[in-house]
Amino acid sequence: MRSGAHGGRLVVLYVVVTSLMLTLLGRLWYLQVTTGPAYARAATESRVRTVPLPSVRGQILDVHGHPLVANQTMPQVSVDYMALIHQPDGGRAVLTRLAEALRKPYQEIADRARLCSREVPRPCWPGSPYQPITVADDVDPRTVVRIAERQAEFPGVSTALRPVRTYPLHKAGAHLLGYLQPPSPSDRSGGPDLVGRDGLEAEYDTELAGRTGLREVAVDSTGKVTGLLREEAPHPGDTLVTSIDARIQELSERALAKAVTNARKRGEPADSGAAVVLEAATGRVTALASYPSYDPAVWSGGISQRDFEALPLVSNAVLGQWAPGSTWKVTSTAAAADAGYKLRASYDCPGSYKVGGRSFRNFDGIALGRMNMHRALVVSCDTIFYRFAERMWKHDGGLKPVRHPADPMQSMARKFGFGNRTGIDLPNESPGRVPDRAWKKANWERTRADSCRRAKTGYPDVADRKRAAYLKALAAENCQNGGVWWAGDAANFAIGQGDVLVTPLQLARAYAALANGGTVFSPRVAKALVRPDGSVVRTVTPPVTGRVDVSRRTLRYIRDALADVPREGTAAAAFKGFPFKRLAVAGKTGTAEAYGRQDTSWFASFAPAKKPRYVVVVVVSQGGTGASTAAPAARDIWEGIYDLHGKAHHKHAKKHGKKTTAGKHRHGHSRKAPRDASHNASHRASFEPARVGDAR
Structure with a gap:
């Protein structure tokens, strides 16, 4: 009886062991046979890094063919970030010797060789750690030769002749032309080592950059490069011909x-x-x-975070x-004519004109007598335009507007292109503003809570007490009636004041x-894009x-x-x-x-x-x-x-x-x-x- 129980326990043990062995074998089969290729592929991919090879960037020319942005070949010294960090001291000794050879402070070279992050301010390298990091531009050729000849003392340091952007006009056109910076580390597109960040450099970045080459390198588990796998040569970028006249x-x-x-x-x-x-x-x-x-030459060297933030x-x-002031009156004059007011008729230009219980004055309150609209533009009479605006406002219903107000002045302003971006071939354009009843109501709804709060608390943070009192009174008014389009709003609009905004x-x-x-x-700033062989890629027409x-x-x-x-x-x-x-x-x-x-x-x-x-x-x-x-x-x-x-x-x-x-x-x-x-x-x-x- 006792031996039978003992034999039963052995059978159970055999079954359990056999089940575990079968499970283990099944898992091994799954990992090696079913998912093995995927793991092998992932392991291979993790050991390959793609390094972009920069092409020669296209020039930017003025309308006569004079360079606005050109390329100049200069000797440069670069470091391999991954090679440096794998040295026992993190590359400090190499950078120290390099700083001495370049006759520059060690910290300047070290700062340019580090990677940017939220904790690391400029100067630093904002690009990929697998790209060569330029630490010195326009190096004396003899210094370049000495570094190249003593390569054993400078592991991870390379020298080369590279094209560097030059700006013949210096400050002139800096915002128009833009600047270049390395792509962010998150950009894994294999693009160029420098990309346009503003102006024409950004707007036509793809055409100017050309086709970037690439170099695929093998790296070990620590990120150290172990060999070259593949390389494709870069192709130069197109030249951008603009309508800019460098002299003008x-x-x-x-x-x-x-x-x-x-x-x-x-x-x-x-x-x-x-x-x-x-x-x-x-x-x-x-x-x-x-x-x-x-x-813009400031971008060719390292720039401190403080200097970067100070750049305009x-x-x-x-x-x-x-606000455009009286330059706006050309649209108001066109609106008045379109609304039926005779331009050659005679209108009075008093020193002030009362709108909604408030006096709106001419410049310096000067009365200029009777005149037609030709004279009104020449001497810039405001009060004639106040009268036009008030009458149009009343025609649209005043404080009880009709269902679909004509808003002749706003309508004419939009016909002239105001209130919308021009669509120029430059990035980051402002839209300006053509205020009307709908805009003012929407703006009031967005700001009403803050206006009502300020109406109670005032502006204790404003040192100028007179200004603080004015702002508090304005907040109280906006809290109650900030969404109403008053006759005074229309009057201000007519002379390019109030909430009107335009860009130059x-x-x-x-x-x-x-x-x-x-x-x-x-x-449009661009006129044409031209290939390196002189053939036209495309023309640009406004x-x-x-x-x-x-x-x-x-x-x-x-x-x-x-x-x-x-x-x-x-x-x-x-x-x-x-x-x-x-x-x-x-x-x-x-x-x-x-x-x-x-x-x-x-x-x-x-x-x-x-x-x-x-x-x-x-x-x-x-x-x-x-x-x-x-x-x-x-x-x-x-x-x-x-x-x-x-x-x-x-x-x-x-x-x-x-x-x-x-x-x-x-x-x-x-x-x-x-x-x-x-x-x-x-x-x-x-x-x-x-x-x-x-x-x-």
Whole structure:
């Protein structure tokens, strides 16, 4: 009996052991036979790293073939991050010897060789650890040879001749051109070692970069490279030909900087600004200047986090937004005409006009008497536009608006392209703002809770008690009635104040539409992309995005009025002594108020007035009146474009090593202007801008 029980237990034990063995064998079979290839493939893949081989990046040229961004071959010293960290001391000894050879501080080299992270500030390497990390640019050739000859002392260090981006215009056009940086470590696309981060470099990055080569290397479990598996050669990028005129770009930058300097001498803060030059008939960009600027050569070396954060990287021409002031009146005039108001009728221009129980004043409260709309634009009467706006507001129902308000002024502003991005071939463009009833209500709903809270608590954080009291009263008003479109909102809108916002590029596009008869373009900087062999990949043409749907007679009336602004209107002082017989400039000043800040100075213009070729817009934030700051800068740009002082030919030709002939255009005509060149076809060359050093 006892032996039978013992035998039963052995049987159970045999069954259990057999089951475990079968389970183990089954698992081994599954791992080795069924999933074995997948594990083998994963193991192989984990031991392969792809390193991109950079191609030669395409140049960026101006409209005459002069380089805006070029490549210059320079000796560079790079380190292999993975090779360094696998050394016993993490590569410290190698970097110490390298710093001594380069005659640079050890910390400078070490900082550039480390990987960027949230805890590691610039300078650092933001790219892949498997890419060569450049730690020194433009190294003396003899130093390069010494490092190469003593390779045993510098394991993980390499030297090579590599193309480096150069910027012949230096600060001029920095925001327009953009800059390059290594791709982030998360980018596993096998792309180039440098990618465009802003401007044209970013917008046309794929075409400029070409086709990146690749090198596949085998690495061990620690990440150390053990061999080369495969390599594909890179292909150079395309050249980008732009509509930018390098000479006009430079003179626009100088004129803008001069305007800022002069404004500061008068006590204005003048903290930023922009200048835009467009071809009126095509929408092509001739110049796009932004202040303050910086020298993009800073990207070719290491840059500290502090210096990086201090760089003025915002392009005020496409990102800056300000109230346009009286430059906006061209849209309001077109809206008034479209609504049935006679432009040639006589209107009173009192010093102030009461709207909704509040007096809205002319500039300095000056009464200017009766006038037609031509004169109203020339002297920039505000009160006539207040009256138009109030009547249109009432026609739409006032505080009890009709179901579908016409909003003539907002509608006309949108026809000119305001309130939407222009679509220019540059990244990060601002949309501007055309406020109306719907916008104000939506904005009120978003901000009502905060307004009501501030109406109770006030602004104890604001040191200026007068300003704090004003803000508290404003918050109380917005808490209760912030969503109402008042008659005062309409009045402010009519003269480009209140909540209206435009970018300098948007204003330039609108004035181009006024100048060319109503065509609204989406501006373009690029003209063509060209392969390394010289064949054209594609041409770039600014698309038409809209029409200003008003009569040609109305547009011509406004243009004629603006032609008198520099001669006898608000810009007359800025254009005193200007040779109008050689170049008839038409334009409009703008002085936009902003609470807590000084006035924004604007001048928008086009020329020649009878047959406009270019549009020039200048803005200086906190620069004072439009006549005192922006208009003189625009005058400098016009004088430079058409070389009215006869200086550009010699300066630009000397810069590019050209021979010059005194007093001659490139067509051989004398620079002496005809009595009325705008009406004399035989002297058309007098109206051509000074295209010196033309490489076409």
